[in-house]
Amino acid sequence: MNNKNKESGRALAIVPAYNEEATIESVVQEILKKVPGIDVCVVDDGSTDSTRMRAQRSGAIVISHPLNMGIGVAVQTGFMYAVHHKYDRAVQVDGDGQHDPVFIPAMMSLLAKGEADVVSGSRFLDKGGYKSSFLRRIGIWFFEIMNRVLIGQRISDSTSGFRAFSRPAIEFLADDYPEDYPEPEVVIILKKAGFRIKEVPVVMRERQGGRSSIRGFKPFHYMVKVILAILIQSLKGDKR
DSSP states (O other), rough: OOOOHHHHOOOOEEESSSSOTTTHHHHHHHHHHSSOOOEEEEEEESOSSSHHHHHHTOOOOEESSSSOHHHHHHHHHHHHHHHTOOOOOOEEOTTTOOOOOHHHHHHHHHHTOOOOTTEEEEEESSSOOOOOOOHHHHHHHHHHHHHHHHTOOOOOOOOOEEEEEEEEEEEEHOOOOOOSSOHHHHHHHHTTTTTOEEEEOBOOOOSSSSSSSSSHHHHHHHHHHEEEEHHHHSSSSOOO
């Protein structure tokens, strides 16, 4: 482990994965290569392909769910592992290759300096990289407006699954994490609990393999469900 990571404490990359056999090895290997000293925990969410075997072969810690329980449960499992094993910081990375680990050290550095409790990578603060479909961008813009109204902060990429967390944030989310399509809702939960959220520009790539769980008419279902969840969260009191 290099000196920079020693100063930052122990760090864990949490990679939720469901049927990501096409990409999981390269994702884990790229994280280990670009972020020396970090540990990688792949949460295999009941995959029916060779995701688990390939993740183990790549050098990751692997936790497997007996059946598919959803992205929220998978990420929360990673937070629970991080708490139990006393990691100081954690970063969530998608298993489909969209997130470039080259940005992780800078995200972790902001946490180590105490400038934020949560650092979220935004594809919309930089002109480069993949921006997702038009319909999804409309949804993300709508979430941005909701955040300004409900929490008084602009979050340009509420659906980003590329986020770094301090130890207090890890402990908080290990106990309370939304089950379905959690990223926009987590922003509200964290902010209402008093955590400081900072966005940084990142360049994202197109999915390198597999298929998105939000396709066809699902984006409309996603929007309605997340909007309702956000409104419910906004009415709740501070849980911290």
